[in-house]
Amino acid sequence: MILSIGWKNVWRNKTRSMVVIVAVMLGIFGGVMASGIMKGWIAQRIHASIYNEISHVQIHNPEFMLNEDMNLTIENAEQILNVLDTIPEVVAYSPRVKLFAMVKSDWSTSGLYVKGVDRDKEIEVSEIYKHLLEGDFLEGKHRIPSIVIGSDAAKALKLLNYQVTPEKIDSLNVEEYPVEIISKLGDIGDKRFRKEKDFREALTENLTKHEYKEYGDKLVEYFSFYRLGAKLELTLQDTSGQIINPVFKIRGIYKTSNTMFDGLTAFVDRQKLNTYTKLGENDIHEIAIISTGNDEGKELGITLEEYFAGSSVMGWDKISPEIAMYTQFTSLMGIIFVGIILFALAFGIINTMLMSVLERVKELGMLMAIGMNRKRVFYMIMAESIFLTITGAIAGMIFSGIILEITGRTGINFNMYAEGFEALGYSSVVYPTVSWFDYISIIILVIITGIISSIWPARKALKLNPVEALRTD
Amino acid sequence: MKVIELKKVEKIYNDSEVKVHAVRGIDLEFEEGEFAAIVGPSGSGKTTLLNMLGGLDKPTVGDIYIGGTHINDLSGSKLIDFRLFNIGFVFQSYNLIPVLTAKENVEFIMQMQGISQEERYQRTKALLEEVGLGDRLDSRPKQLSGGQQQRVAVARALASKPKFVLADEPTANLDSKSTENLLEIMEKLNKEENITFIFSTHDQRVVKKARRVITVEDGKVLSDERK
Numbered sequence A: 001m002i003l004s005i006g007w008k009n010v011w012r013n014k015t016r017s018m019v020v021i022v023a024v025m026l027g028i029f030g031g032v033m034a035s036g037i038m039k040g041w042i043a044q045r046i047h048a049s050i051y052n053e054i055s056h057v058q059i060h061n062p063e064f065m066l067n068e069d070m071n072l073t074i075e076n077a078e079q080i081l082n083v084l085d086t087i088p089e090v091v092a093y094s095p096r097v098k099l100f101a102m103v104k105s106d107w108s109t110s111g112l113y114v115k116g117v118d119r120d121k122e123i124e125v126s127e128i129y130k131h132l133l134e135g136d137f138l139e140g141k142h143r144i145p146s147i148v149i150g151s152d153a154a155k156a157l158k159l160l161n162y163q164v165t166p167e168k169i170d171s172l173n174v175e176e177y178p179v180e181i182i183s184k185l186g187d188i189g190d191k192r193f194r195k196e197k198d199f200r201e202a203l204t205e206n207l208t209k210h211e212y213k214e215y216g217d218k219l220v221e222y223f224s225f226y227r228l229g230a231k232l233e234l235t236l237q238d239t240s241g242q243i244i245n246p247v248f249k250i251r252g253i254y255k256t257s258n259t260m261f262d263g264l265t266a267f268v269d270r271q272k273l274n275t276y277t278k279l280g281e282n283d284i285h286e287i288a289i290i291s292t293g294n295d296e297g298k299e300l301g302i303t304l305e306e307y308f309a310g311s312s313v314m315g316w317d318k319i320s321p322e323i324a325m326y327t328q329f330t331s332l333m334g335i336i337f338v339g340i341i342l343f344a345l346a347f348g349i350i351n352t353m354l355m356s357v358l359e360r361v362k363e364l365g366m367l368m369a370i371g372m373n374r375k376r377v378f379y380m381i382m383a384e385s386i387f388l389t390i391t392g393a394i395a396g397m398i399f400s401g402i403i404l405e406i407t408g409r410t411g412i413n414f415n416m417y418a419e420g421f422e423a424l425g426y427s428s429v430v431y432p433t434v435s436w437f438d439y440i441s442i443i444i445l446v447i448i449t450g451i452i453s454s455i456w457p458a459r460k461a462l463k464l465n466p467v468e469a470l471r472t473d
Numbered sequence B: 001m002k003v004i005e006l007k008k009v010e011k012i013y014n015d016s017e018v019k020v021h022a023v024r025g026i027d028l029e030f031e032e033g034e035f036a037a038i039v040g041p042s043g044s045g046k047t048t049l050l051n052m053l054g055g056l057d058k059p060t061v062g063d064i065y066i067g068g069t070h071i072n073d074l075s076g077s078k079l080i081d082f083r084l085f086n087i088g089f090v091f092q093s094y095n096l097i098p099v100l101t102a103k104e105n106v107e108f109i110m111q112m113q114g115i116s117q118e119e120r121y122q123r124t125k126a127l128l129e130e131v132g133l134g135d136r137l138d139s140r141p142k143q144l145s146g147g148q149q150q151r152v153a154v155a156r157a158l159a160s161k162p163k164f165v166l167a168d169e170p171t172a173n174l175d176s177k178s179t180e181n182l183l184e185i186m187e188k189l190n191k192e193e194n195i196t197f198i199f200s201t202h203d204q205r206v207v208k209k210a211r212r213v214i215t216v217e218d219g220k221v222l223s224d225e226r227k
């Protein structure tokens, strides 16, 4: 019956109880989402790093690590590849040649790392082919060999152009844009802009300020196009130190969440590159390996280090220690965040329960007078706050469960801040992931906070003197 | 049989700056089956005296025996349990738990005593019928009038089968009709079931019903008359 009284007392002051329940609910929601977003972020960041950039394990000539001289190829590469074929933890590997080259388009120049890869092996190791904005990833045979570059490199080489073509105007969605804008766009003419800045200037000249503000960004995106098929002339040395200038045709443009990588990395066929540079058919600078999972990848790195003592073997955690650090940093942030939430929650519960006790001084005095002992009074007050917390916890579980279910699928878009995030290599769309362990620990922490913070108000109730409490005047 | 014995009881409130000598040497005895009123003006010490009779407060000087137990010696949880099993209380107000129904309010005290559900149920029903609330078992205090609430309080006080019932100004907040009604019920219980009632009042109509009238003033017994 004490439990039943506790439960009924919860609903005595409905507004106040609802405030606490909603607070608990939001506390759980906030904690779950905060840790979910951070975890999701980190998981995505690690996934992107590994599957777009570094793989689980990389093998190099140890000296190549210090000085990226093209002659520092991996020794006994063939033998190493044969061994890798026999290791079950090696899911896939890709032999690569890696060179730095100056790259010239008809309009600009930029420095790029050019990776010579075997297409079929590369796509098993990296997901770049899944991140293509345009074209394909080194498919087919062509007289002028293909090169795949990142969108930021394309911008730097002025290969992202803007043009208001009549076809594009015709296919503009009339429902999305007012008719006046469509006619004004016609005034810009079928002219090609090589810089975003120039195109924006043309837009501001033709549109009103308000129209530009409302539709500018969308129009810039809509009328932009990559100059797929443009030729790039590379400047690099061959094995003998001779400068060579091979020409490639852009047949693919990719975009990952890391703008720095996108601005610096290009892919070509390895055999073609080796022919130009006079590297041997089996000469490679890098072997990128994918294992069955991230943790297995770490261990594989350690194992292979022993196998191939003559080469430099590094697991992803050693190649990119900053990622491991981010992980720690964000979990610390998560803990601090959850801590702040719990602290606020404790404050709210103490306050509410204290109010609820002080409001009932006479009633509690009466109960103690007629024979309700301290233990029962204590349990009654505790039961009340525990019910309050648990109701909030259940509501919070359901609420955050639903939101997680939705956002886990659709992702949360931090587009407003995307530039900053992407410059750091973080995707602007985050898919929160919460492990059962996190989920349950947060709920348990919230409930424990609820219980602990009700001890003080309950003790306050025990200190009541029934004679004084009952004095009616 | 003696249910209460007070010997040279004094009470001095010491907790504020001024000492208040609220009870100044009272010797009293109460027998089983009494229907006694403690009367006196406001501030004369009635509540202080009743609190000591009920084991809610302890005398500064003197001894109090309830059913033979020297309650000066009881402390803390022992005293609370002693009250639970020996004394029924009716207060001027705030008698009932607002979230419980009339029935539950009566049952609750028996549950604390560890009485079986079956017995609780029977007794609750019988008691509420006796105070004329057989049809209001499931009403919340808010849905009852002041007089009805006090009748539930009487039923609750009797539920624990106490040695006697203490009522500190039980009619102070009631209109004259409810007052009369409550008094009738108390009288009936006293006569038919030999329940001992000790109540304080300053209402002359209530005093008239009492079979023993103890007049206090300034913390002393002025007169003690039996009819």
Ligand SMILES: Nc1ncnc2c1ncn2[C@@H]1O[C@H](COP(=O)(O)OP(=O)(O)O)[C@@H](O)[C@H]1O
Binding pocket: B013, B014, B015, B016, B020, B021, B022, B040, B041, B042, B043, B044, B045, B046, B047, B048, B049
């Ligand atoms: N806790 C207390 N502290 C100090 N003085 C008190 C306290 N309780 C009662 N008194 C004083 O004791 C006297 C008797 O009070 P009380 O027993 O309540 O009288 P009554 O019930 O007859 O009105 C009054 O003067 C009152 O002010």
Ligand SMILES: [Mg+2]
Binding pocket: B046, B047, B048, B168, B169
């Ligand atoms: Mg009084």
